[in-house]
Amino acid sequence: MKEIYLDNAATTKLREEVKQEMLNYFDVVYGNPGSFHGKGLEAKNAVEDARERVAKLINAKSREITFTAGGTESINLALKGLAKAMKDKGNHIITSRAEHHAVLNTCEYLEKYECCEVTYLEVDKYGMVNPSDVESAIKPNTILITIMYANNEIGTINPMAEIGTIARKHNIYFHTDACQAAGYCDLDTEKLNVDMMTLNGSKVYGPKGTGILYAKTGIQLVPLVHGGGQERNLRSGTENVPGIMGFAKALELAQTEREYEFNKLTKLRDKLVNGILESVSKTFLNGHPTQRLPNNANVSILDIEGEALTLYLNEYDIYTSTGSACTSQTLDPSHVVLATGLPYEAAHGSIRFTLGKETTEDDIEKVLEVLPGIVKTLRQISPVNVAVEHIVEARSKK
Amino acid sequence: METEIQTQSKLNIHPDVKAKVESKKWFYTDTVKDHFFNPRNLLINDEEGEQYSKNADAIGMVGSPACGDALKLWLKIDKNIDKIMDCKFQTFGCASAIASTSMLSVMVTENDGMKIDDALKLKPQDIIARLGNLPSRKFHCSVLGDKALRSAINDYFRRSNQNNRIVVEGARIIDPETKTTDKDIEEAVLEGALNLEDIQKKLKVGISNKAVIPAVEELIRFYKEKYFG
Ligand SMILES: Cc1ncc(COP(=O)(O)O)c(C=O)c1O
Ligand code: FES
Numbered sequence: 165m166k167e168i169y170l171d172n173a174a175t176t177k178l179r180e181e182v183k184q185e186m187l188n189y190f191d192v193v194y195g196n197p198g199s200f201h202g203k204g205l206e207a208k209n210a211v212e213d214a215r216e217r218v219a220k221l222i223n224a225k226s227r228e229i230t231f232t233a234g235g236t237e238s239i240n241l242a243l244k245g246l247a248k249a250m251k252d253k254g255n256h257i258i259t260s261r262a263e264h265h266a267v268l269n270t271c272e273y274l275e276k277y278e279c280c281e282v283t284y285l286e287v288d289k290y291g292m293v294n295p296s297d298v299e300s301a302i303k304p305n306t307i308l309i310t311i312m313y314a315n316n317e318i319g320t321i322n323p324m325a326e327i328g329t330i331a332r333k334h335n336i337y338f339h340t341d342a343c344q345a346a347g348y349c350d351l352d353t354e355k356l357n358v359d360m361m362t363l364n365g366s367k368v369y370g371p372k373g374t375g376i377l378y379a380k381t382g383i384q385l386v387p388l389v390h391g392g393g394q395e396r397n398l399r400s401g402t403e404n405v406p407g408i409m410g411f412a413k414a415l416e417l418a419q420t421e422r423e424y425e426f427n428k429l430t431k432l433r434d435k436l437v438n439g440i441l442e443s444v445s446k447t448f449l450n451g452h453p454t455q456r457l458p459n460n461a462n463v464s465i466l467d468i469e470g471e472a473l474t475l476y477l478n479e480y481d482i483y484t485s486t487g488s489a490c491t492s493q494t495l496d497p498s499h500v501v502l503a504t505g506l507p508y509e510a511a512h513g514s515i516r517f518t519l520g521k522e523t524t525e526d527d528i529e530k531v532l533e534v535l536p537g538i539v540k541t542l543r544q545i546s547p548v549n550v551a552v553e554h555i556v557e558a559r560s561k562k
Numbered sequence: 563m564e565t566e567i568q569t570q571s572k573l574n575i576h577p578d579v580k581a582k583v584e585s586k587k588w589f590y591t592d593t594v595k596d597h598f599f600n601p602r603n604l605l606i607n608d609e610e611g612e613q614y615s616k617n618a619d620a621i622g623m624v625g626s627p628a629c630g631d632a633l634k635l636w637l638k639i640d641k642n643i644d645k646i647m648d649c650k651f652q653t654f655g656c657a658s659a660i661a662s663t664s665m666l667s668v669m670v671t672e673n674d675g676m677k678i679d680d681a682l683k684l685k686p687q688d689i690i691a692r693l694g695n696l697p698s699r700k701f702h703c704s705v706l707g708d709k710a711l712r713s714a715i716n717d718y719f720r721r722s723n724q725n726n727r728i729v730v731e732g733a734r735i736i737d738p739e740t741k742t743t744d745k746d747i748e749e750a751v752l753e754g755a756l757n758l759e760d761i762q763k764k765l766k767v768g769i770s771n772k773a774v775i776p777a778v779e780e781l782i783r784f785y786k787e788k789y790f791g
Contacts, residue, residue, distance in 0.1 A: 469654055469659075471656040472655070472656055472657055508787075512654075544607050545604050545605075545607075545652050546632075546652060546653070546654045547654060548632050
């Protein structure tokens, strides 16, 4: 059976071009960029070239780019690094309830160990942050606003530029977690009005464990990792040269192709969503109907539990993900889906399909062919029969 | 199948690791997979199912879909010999919940049925052993089936005027090291300890015996939903 990988929000397959680009830096240009000889210089030049190319893609300066080991590390550096550096100026951070755990758990850490105060903004029924809520949450001790560009679970794209304008007006730093947006959205830091931005390679067909933090000139950050002083002392440790080169290449390709991919995937995604909503009763789309990532289809299917559905699809070699209780360590349903005002019983039946470069129309048709039967089977053995009106009502209160 | 279960239980490694090691493309044992895809004794939502439900001698229900699991179990009981003759179930739950309830239904009906007194002695661990193990965080899924069975048996006692035999729920030891029972957790939740951290501050449950944490979390969630919904 052909494998149908619809979990591209979890990670993507490394592109052939990226793999080829990286190979050279394992055993040809293998020097340590910090070494004072030809072999080292060769590697240093490669890394600096990658830095410059990445900077250009996001309309930044190369000294504003720090290479890290992925999205989580970049977010930790941005949040903890800034909180520590600005300890004397303030301690209040504004974020939202729908952020990735990398942000939420870092905020929780800061509350617990760094005496920070965090405001977790509610999101609307589509999972979107309202810019005026951001503005009203600002206090004299606010040092940072951190709001994700696009949501990893439900795909909703936040109004970046508007939030950025507010941050600028009040002279507060604005960080965005743009991990999921990098393949489809404009990353121009000037247009977005962002001061810091997190990106990772793993979501754009690049290598896992790679990423950057962009931090505008003038921002002081206290490093998390101490040692040899690499990356302008912000992130010590010998550079992951193949990873850095792969990341730069992947981001370049992703940004060049983003409009084409956006249009192509939107069509496929809409076919999938409409197909599900038409062929399976008691289903609805999670996330924003239009302001969303082109590759994300997150639907709630009432009366069944997400993990069981995922495992049935797995039997057809269709790989998806669920925010259901049963897949997470906490056994709670997705915090994002709950934040959109869905009651627990509907949140448990949410399933996420995230399309990618290699997704074809046939793949979508295959899903649409098998899904109704699986849902029927699971509903036949379910003692639950939730009224759709109940869900609609719960949501309309949002 | 039997022999396979035996060889599996000899492997003395952490269940989470084991589930990973043994699956190529699957997270659970073959027995779990078998019972998940071919659940035994299901009650299908149709006319026949409705008829069965009407004629059952007892019904048990646990959980709520709001907290992710709901389970309904029907029994047919031969009063004269005090044995479970037939059992059917429905579930809204994950693969482990479906598989463990299916296995439970087999266990109480095989070999001409199980004596009620023996059924009351069944433990979630017995179901897990027959399934050839579950990952530890999936432990609570088997607890559900066990609870539904108890609730159904009590229903039978009630219906057959054997009130003296009704087993009052609760006071089941969750953590043998600290002697914490589900009642203790229920009370702690009522007193406002709504997460594991707070519960542990109060009861010290699962601090040295980490294996019980999933069961504790399930109880917290259950009581939280029950009282604070
Ligand atoms: C929105 C978002 N932020 C952060 C991360 C964390 O990135 P990484 O896994 O590279 O650390 C991810 C991916 O898991 C993500 O989707
Ligand atoms: S029923 Fe929730 S994890 Fe199994």
